[in-house]
Structures are given as C-alpha cells and as structure tokens.
Amino acid sequence: MSARPPPAVWFVAPALAAIGAFFALPVFASLGLSLTDFDIYAIGDLRTLRFVGLDNYARLLHEPLFWTALANTLVFVALGAPLSIAASLAAALLVNARLVRWKGLFRTLLFLPVVTTLVAVAVVWRALYHPRVGLLNGLLGALGVAPIDWLGDPRFAMPALIAMAVWKNFGFNMVIFLAGLQSIPERLYEAACIDGAGALAQLRAVTLPLLAPTFAFVGISTAIGSFQLFAEPYVMTGGGPANRTLSLVLLMYREGFRWWNMGSAAALAFVLFALVLAASWLQWRLRPLEAQR
Numbered sequence: 001m002s003a004r005p006p007p008a009v010w011f012v013a014p015a016l017a018a019i020g021a022f023f024a025l026p027v028f029a030s031l032g033l034s035l036t037d038f039d040i041y042a043i044g045d046l047r048t049l050r051f052v053g054l055d056n057y058a059r060l061l062h063e064p065l066f067w068t069a070l071a072n073t074l075v076f077v078a079l080g081a082p083l084s085i086a087a088s089l090a091a092a093l094l095v096n097a098r099l100v101r102w103k104g105l106f107r108t109l110l111f112l113p114v115v116t117t118l119v120a121v122a123v124v125w126r127a128l129y130h131p132r133v134g135l136l137n138g139l140l141g142a143l144g145v146a147p148i149d150w151l152g153d154p155r156f157a158m159p160a161l162i163a164m165a166v167w168k169n170f171g172f173n174m175v176i177f178l179a180g181l182q183s184i185p186e187r188l189y190e191a192a193c194i195d196g197a198g199a200l201a202q203l204r205a206v207t208l209p210l211l212a213p214t215f216a217f218v219g220i221s222t223a224i225g226s227f228q229l230f231a232e233p234y235v236m237t238g239g240g241p242a243n244r245t246l247s248l249v250l251l252m253y254r255e256g257f258r259w260w261n262m263g264s265a266a267a268l269a270f271v272l273f274a275l276v277l278a279a280s281w282l283q284w285r286l287r288p289l290e291a292q293r
Helices: 007-033 040-044 055-061 064-096 103-115 118-128 135-142 157-182 186-194 199-210 212-227 231-236 248-258 262-285
Strands: none
Touching (some): 007 262, 055 262, 064 157, 064 212, 064 248, 118 157, 157 231, 186 199, 199 212, 212 262, 231 248
16 A cells, blocks of 8 residues: 655645746756857757857856956945945834834835835936936035036946945845844843943944844845846946946846857856855854854
C-alpha cells in the first residue's frame, strides 16, 4: 500500500507550482541564455543560436561601459542607501515623539511617495530640476545662487537622482522603524529617565541598540532595492550625461531590448545577482550583536 502525501502538501502545491513556473523556471532559462549568443537573429531562426559558455561574462570584464555602470551603481548604493535609512529613522523618531499630534496623518503623508508611481515621480522631479524654469533653481536664484543644470552636469546628475530616490523611498522604511520603536518597552525609557539620561542618551543607550534587528532588515532590503536602480536614470537622464548615471540594470535593458544581445543581458543579470547576494551576506555578517539574538 503506497503512502499518501500529508494533507499539507495539497495546500502548498499550488503555491509551489506557481513559484516553479514563474520564478524557478525563468531563472534557470536565463542562466542557460547567458551561456549562449542569443540575439535578434536567433529570434528569427534558432539554428543560428550558439553555445558560447562563459564568453558573455568574459566580454563584460573587458567592456568599459560595464565598469562605468558598476561604479555608478555602487556610488548610488553607498550614498543613497545610508541617506535613505537615516531619513527613515529621523522621520520615525519625529512621528513617534510624544509631543506630536495627528500621528496617523503624518504617517500617511510621509508614506504617500512610496505608493506613487515611480515614473510619475521621476517626471515631476525632472521638471523641478529644469535648469531654466525649475522650482529648485528658482529658489536658488532667490538666494542669489546661479542656476545649476542638475541633470545635465556630470557633477550633479547622480546626487540629483539620489535625492529624488531618498524622498521617494524613505517612507517605507519609516513604517518599519515605527514598528520597531513601538515594540520597545516604555519601562526602559522610564528607567533611563530615573538614572538621569537625557533624550540623546536614551537614543544612544536604549533606542538604537534595541533597533538593531530592524536596522539589519532595513539595511539589507534598502541595499537590494538600490542595486536595482533603473527607472530614475531611464526617465530623468537616459544614463547621461557622459554615462554618469548609467546603472547596471539600465545597461542590461539596453543590451537586451535596444541592442538585442539577450545572452549578454542575461549574463549581466547574474552578475547583478551575485553582487546583491554578496552585499546581503556582508551586511548579515556585520550586523550588530544585538541583531543576532
């Protein structure tokens, strides 16, 4: 008599089938694609498709545009992710303060950019950054500062994208930090007050250590999102000026859908996956001791 599978298997089977069909299968198909020279000619005739092994990966290492996109992406991650986390924590502390009224309203207003379409936000910020009629340059002009070509000057293009991305995304992490702050027992703050600790001492000795697990989650998730930089440069700068805002995902898009080098685009995707995996592992290993408990 054959053993029947437990009932739980039938409950998870549809979800596992969906994961296999829409996640696992495409991943393995992309991995196989990265080992070929699949291009626009192979779309018309698969007989032109050739297995090239690791040639796509080797070609990336000798491609200056790849190193430019990699450097730009790392700059965005190194600057944008910490700024986003800092803005999120500051907003959470302000909203969670005892003296603040209408906390629900402020939470909603600060979270609103997160649910706004990224392309729409990028279009609005591109107008704000306009060198002649943009609101930002209008404010600078009122202060006597000469207009700045925010998106056309290589010195300012990446900082401009980082500022927009921080404004767009900090609300999500703010909600996570709020949940972490509200889980800290009030008696710890009362004990700190009895010991004579001020607001800054309480932040340093109570709040930040107990938020260590939240910092670990927020840091990893924010870094993963930052590595996937695409819509901001695609809509606002097109990767310019002088490729200073070209990201790995934007380069992957160009390889796959502008130049039809699908094999090279798939190889770029797995290089990006390796970078995200390495960054996530490093942050997990370096997380504070409090987060490991």
